[in-house]
Amino acid sequence: MEYCVVKTGAEMFDVLHACGLGVVLASATGSPVNMRNEGVVYRLYSATTSPNSAVDTLRRILSQPTQSEIEVARDDPNVVSLSVGNHDGLLAALFTTPGARALSVLDLLDKRNLRPSVMQDAMTKVDALIARLISYAERESRHSPGGWLSDLLQNYDPAYLQLPLPANKKTADIAVPLTLDPFFSYSTRRPISDGLVTDKTGLTLQGTRYAALLAFVGAARFLRAQRVAGNLVNLYVPLVSSMRLHPATTIPLLHPTGHSAQHAIVFRWINYWRLARSMGAAWSGLAYQMLQTQGAQQSISRDCGFLDYSWLAAVEKRAGPAVISHWRWLLGGPRERTVFETDNLVDCLSSRGAATWLAHLRDVALYLHFASKSNARGYSLKEVRGVTTAMVASTTTPLSAVLGRKQGTLRFGCALRQLGKQNPAPLHELVEALDAVRTRDQLVRVLARAVQECAVAGAKSKFKITIPNDNDLRYLLDDIDQYGAASIAGILIILSALYYPYRGDKRLADKPLAPEEPIIKGGEDDRP
Numbered sequence: 001m002e003y004c005v006v007k008t009g010a011e012m013f014d015v016l017h018a019c020g021l022g023v024v025l026a027s028a029t030g031s032p033v034n035m036r037n038e039g040v041v042y043r044l045y046s047a048t049t050s051p052n053s054a055v056d057t058l059r060r061i062l063s064q065p066t067q068s069e070i071e072v073a074r075d076d077p078n079v080v081s082l083s084v085g086n087h088d089g090l091l092a093a094l095f096t097t098p099g100a101r102a103l104s105v106l107d108l109l110d111k112r113n114l115r116p117s118v119m120q121d122a123m124t125k126v127d128a129l130i131a132r133l134i135s136y137a138e139r140e141s142r143h144s145p146g147g148w149l150s151d152l153l154q155n156y157d158p159a160y161l162q163l164p165l166p167a168n169k170k171t172a173d174i175a176v177p178l179t180l181d182p183f184f185s186y187s188t189r190r191p192i193s194d195g196l197v198t199d200k201t202g203l204t205l206q207g208t209r210y211a212a213l214l215a216f217v218g219a220a221r222f223l224r225a226q227r228v229a230g231n232l233v234n235l236y237v238p239l240v241s242s243m244r245l246h247p248a249t250t251i252p253l254l255h256p257t258g259h260s261a262q263h264a265i266v267f268r269w270i271n272y273w274r275l276a277r278s279m280g281a282a283w284s285g286l287a288y289q290m291l292q293t294q295g296a297q298q299s300i301s302r303d304c305g306f307l308d309y310s311w312l313a314a315v316e317k318r319a320g321p322a323v324i325s326h327w328r329w330l331l332g333g334p335r336e337r338t339v340f341e342t343d344n345l346v347d348c349l350s351s352r353g354a355a356t357w358l359a360h361l362r363d364v365a366l367y368l369h370f371a372s373k374s375n376a377r378g379y380s381l382k383e384v385r386g387v388t389t390a391m392v393a394s395t396t397t398p399l400s401a402v403l404g405r406k407q408g409t410l411r412f413g414c415a416l417r418q419l420g421k422q423n424p425a426p427l428h429e430l431v432e433a434l435d436a437v438r439t440r441d442q443l444v445r446v447l448a449r450a451v452q453e454c455a456v457a458g459a460k461s462k463f464k465i466t467i468p469n470d471n472d473l474r475y476l477l478d479d480i481d482q483y484g485a486a487s488i489a490g491i492l493i494i495l496s497a498l499y500y501p502y503r504g505d506k507r508l509a510d511k512p513l514a515p516e517e518p519i520i521k522g523g524e525d526d527r528p
Contacts, residue, residue: 003156005042006208008164011306012237012287013181013215017164018042019222020214021156022245027061028149033245037284042240044156055137055148061247062086062130062220067119073253074109085221085250090126092225092235093216096178096291096299099125103225103233106255133213136174140209155208162207169202174212176203179235180219182289182301226254228261232302233291236268239306243281251275258334261290261303263342266349267331269307270324276309285309311352311390319386326377340367354391358399362490365497369420369431381498398483402491408475409488412447413495415454415466420496422457422465431496437489440480446489447476 003025005018022033022044029048036043065083073080088105095103100121102108111118137148144151155162166184169175176184184203205211225235238251252275257264269286276283290303316324327349330342340363348356361384368378379387385403402409420427430453433446451468458465468476480488 001046001048002158003044003046003153004158004161005044005156006161006163007040007042008166008183008205010181010183011239012235012289012304013176013184014042015237015239015287016180016215016218016222017208017211018044018218019240019243019245020216020218022243023061023217023221023247023249024057024149024152024214026245026249027247028057030247034242035240035245036242037240041161043158055134055141057149058134058137058217059130061217062090062133064123064126064130067123070105070109070119073105080105080253082248082250085253087123087126088253089220089223089250090129090216091122092223093177093179093219094125094129095225095233097125103227105253107227110256129216133174133216136172136213137210139172152210152214155210164205164208164211166203167206169204173204174216176205176212176215178291178299178301179225179289180215180223182304221250224251224254226264227256228264229258230261231293232261233293233299234261234264234268235289235291236265236272237287238272238276238281238283239285239287241282241284243279243283249279251279259331260346262350263331263346265290265307266346267328269309269349270312270328270331273309273312273324274328283309307350314390315387317386318389319383323379323383323387326379329377340364348391352390352392354388354393354397354399357387357391358397358490358494361399361494365494366431366435368497369428369493378497378499384494384498398479398487399491399494401483402479402488402495405475408472409479409491410495411466411468411472412450412476413492413498415468416450416492416496417498418463418465419450419454419457422461422463423453426453426457427496431493434489434493437485440477440485443480443485443489447492 003021005014005021007014018035022035025044025046026033029046031046031048034045036045063083063086065081065087069081069084070087073084084105091102091104091108095101100108100118102111102118102122108119108122137152141148141151154160178184223235223237225233228234236254243249251272254268259267265286265288268288272283272286285306285308287306288304289301291299292302293299312324327345330345342360344356344360344363347353348360361379364378381403384399388397388399388403391397402413416427416430419430430446430450433449434443437443437446447468454465454467458467476488
């Protein structure tokens with residue numbers, strides 16, 4: 001059977017709505033459901049045509065853990081039950097509603113140290129939501145001869161599609177909270193502006209009457225949240241291109257982090273890229289929302305958006321998968337383990353900006369040259385070329401121009417790199433001098449000294465060292481005239497720290513992270 005979910009344009013809500021329908025179908029039929037994004041709709045395919053229609057199916061789908069099962073998430077974070085995952089997603093969905101303000105299962109365990117009763121309060125809050133969802137399903141389907149599921153699926157028949165339309169919530173309706181999508185957060189102003197801010201209207205969906213209910217089901221499996229630095233909260237939802245949904249399909253829980261909100265978003269984006277592949281799914285991106293907590297007051301949405309996976313795919317094709325694994329290692333550790341400031345890396349991955357990519361490469365180069373014990377991996381020439389071409393406005397940057405030809409600045413950088421392999425001491429002095437360059441004459445003097453050092457090192461070594469010639473100097477001077485001496489000096493510092501990989505080079509390996517994410521055991525084919 002085929003079903004269609006029409007999109008509203010609110011990306012987080014739409015994918016949760018469609019995933020919720022897929023999980024309900026898979027749980028009711030006992031068969032996997034294929035889901036595909038087709039632009040204005042999500043299309044779902046189920047092999048079974050006569051699903052179980054009992055409302056009790058909903059209770060089974062949203063099964064909740066006992067307190068002892070929740071404790072396992074702390075004691076053994078690598079193995080947690082599906083019910084714990086459900087509890088985690090629903091806590092995130094209910095974070096801005098009255099009651100216990102626990103963001104996730106791991107946040108709940110942290111809060112319990114200060115207030116032991118918070119665990120029971122949170123379980124009561126989630127149980128109340130599930131009871132309300134079941135009561136709503138029973139009430140809406142009481143006149144349907146085919147039962148609840150038959151009534152639900154009528155809204156998703158491709159031949160008679162229903163449009164989900166936002167509407168003011170009535171007492172008996174299921175509201176869509178801020179956490180599922182900022183688009184549906186209540187408004188503090190009247191429809192016609194009269195200067196008053198007393199009319200607070202919660203929103204629900206009409207047309208597809210079960211849309212809000214299904215979004216909560218999707219949230220239980222696919223909405224995850226974590227606390228980050230600055231009293232902020234991040235919520236994440238993967239945007240599905242295609243996926244095979246099983247009754248136990250879900251994604252891992254998240255730990256709090258001391259990193260900034262944007263740092264956490266970029267790391268989650270890269271980590272979910274790997275998670276999608278391990279689940280056999282194709283995701284188009286990661287939707288996120290950033291909330292500002294305000295104590296007992298209502299949280300407010302500070303930022304929302306999504307990061308696109310097609311860009312990561314382009315980087316992987318041009319530069320290889322090792323560079324993405326390297327970014328994951330740099331961003332994924334605790335703050336105190338970070339070998340240098342990663343702000344420029346976070347900025348360049350968020351905006352795909354060529355300028356911040358250049359600043360990050362400079363950070364890496366200076367660290368590799370001057371750190372007493374360097375456990376950081378540098379970049380290869382192929383990786384720098386591949387990533388640079390994927391950056392926004394990369395064609396106008398000096399790095400692209402330098403990497404586009406073998407002569408000139410690139411040969412001077414190659415000579416500096418080879419000099420460092422033979423004799424690091426003079427290279428360190430040259431890098432310090434390059435870092436202080438501001439004029440053309442200063443740069444030419446530093447490079448003249450570099451050529452002399454390369455000639456001396458080449459004479460003493462059995463390995464050949466590149467010696468730039470007059471033709472290379474002409475190209476270099478053209479680059480200086482076009483981009484400035486300081487810019488070219490910075491590029492030479494970057495080039496001096498690049499390496500050329502060889503077979504078996506351990507620097508290309510995906511460095512393991514500390515245990516950071518538990519694995520939720522699902523069905524046979526859907527374990528991440």
